[in-house]
Amino acid sequence: MVKYKEVANEIRKRIKNGSYPLEERMPDQTSLAKEFHTSRVTIKKALDLLTVAGLVYTIQGSGTYIKQNALQLAESSIRIGQNVGLTAQVDERMHLENKTIKFDVRFPTEEECEQLLLKKEDPVYEIERLRILNKQPYSLEHSILPLSLVPGVTKDVLQKSMYDYIRNELGIVFGENRQTIRAAQPDELDKEFLQCGENEPVLEVTKVMFTSSGTPLEFSKVRHRFDMVEMSFVNLNTEIY
Amino acid sequence: MVKYKEVANEIRKRIKNGSYPLEERMPDQTSLAKEFHTSRVTIKKALDLLTVAGLVYTIQGSGTYIKQNALQLAESSIRIGQNVGLTAQVDERMHLENKTIKFDVRFPTEEECEQLLLKKEDPVYEIERLRILNKQPYSLEHSILPLSLVPGVTKDVLQKSMYDYIRNELGIVFGENRQTIRAAQPDELDKEFLQCGENEPVLEVTKVMFTSSGTPLEFSKVRHRFDMVEMSFVNLNTEIY
DNA sequence: TAGTGGTCTAGACCACCCT
């Protein structure tokens, strides 16, 4: 473990247990550098981490302060990003299932070529899967992946986790993804597989997943039952440049 | 302008105009430090900015590489975060309106106390506004703000921009916000004001906005017409600690 | 083993807040 992360963790613990009171000024960076037997630059790096994590904020010329809502975030590991959650409480007694409706290989459509930076002749997998919780279907997922990047997909892979396969078997590291969210009226597939009534909408999430090197890996449209899935995320107010 | 941002901008220009080819290795940090007459630490800071912006990625021991999808992001100013967009193209000929349906002061509900960290006796504004594009209503926004933090709100303020008022008149700096997104069936208000039919759903966004010091500032629920609004965002795959 | 990025230091100067 590198030093600035260790310092950040220690300070986080102190915020959590109240050594540094909420909404008050922390010791200045020079004092912290002395206390942790390190340089001020390292302290600054640690505080930058905590700033991004939403625990503290700094005012140049004034000091470093604990955020009022810091305690809610002071738990151990922090991950920035969105979170797709089931509205229903999921525990051990519940049964999550995964049913493959379609598994095909074909040439991509124009939209798919554009999103995945493919040529018309580059074959893709087309996969349609249904997610089921306690015999109640809640999401219908339509995925397109280029064969060139993700070879060797089988029904067995789909039954387990495709992302695990891509990560562990193919050794591909995921990067960012871009999503668009809409509400939509149910179409024929939704009515059939998600058992949507005429007035029961779906939450449609369109996503392009990239590898760490920026190559588009997957283009997917997921349609969620409106009464079983919601998405939540923290939006940091970070501007760059 | 500080040096590391200048360096980052210059490198971004080079990526954009093709001086550094996509998917190839960039010059190493020591060379860049020499070229820009600066230290390696400063180069590293510049590359960190570009990494967060999604333009490059580094592999320790190997080098710094341009992402394949970098060009889409190489435009001038970059902002991380979500984006609520109107599906319809908006240009000068279009007319955006803002109609206040309700403007009240009252004591908060239990949920509002919890979300805004208030006591039962702390009065709040309750505001309901309708957003209209070309005489077509597209969003219905319900906001709760504590009087103690945001005093002096008037109908005139609501008619213009409440966020401008908070930022410019009150001098409050915004921080992060937390959002939850759902699809929902239209309720009576949606039918009346958004002119939703029985099977026209809404996209419901619940948001808590915080100040830079972490104090909850606003608790809002916005309901958008499904055929006029969508939300999109980039999800960086960043883990901290 | 050579080359590259990641971290760290001690000291310096500047920008900004506050009184």
Added chain:
DNA sequence: GGGTGGTCTAGACCACTAA
């Protein structure tokens, strides 16, 4: 004007990749 955070340097050592 004193105190604080933001930036920057030159040099060092370590961790990792790739041949």
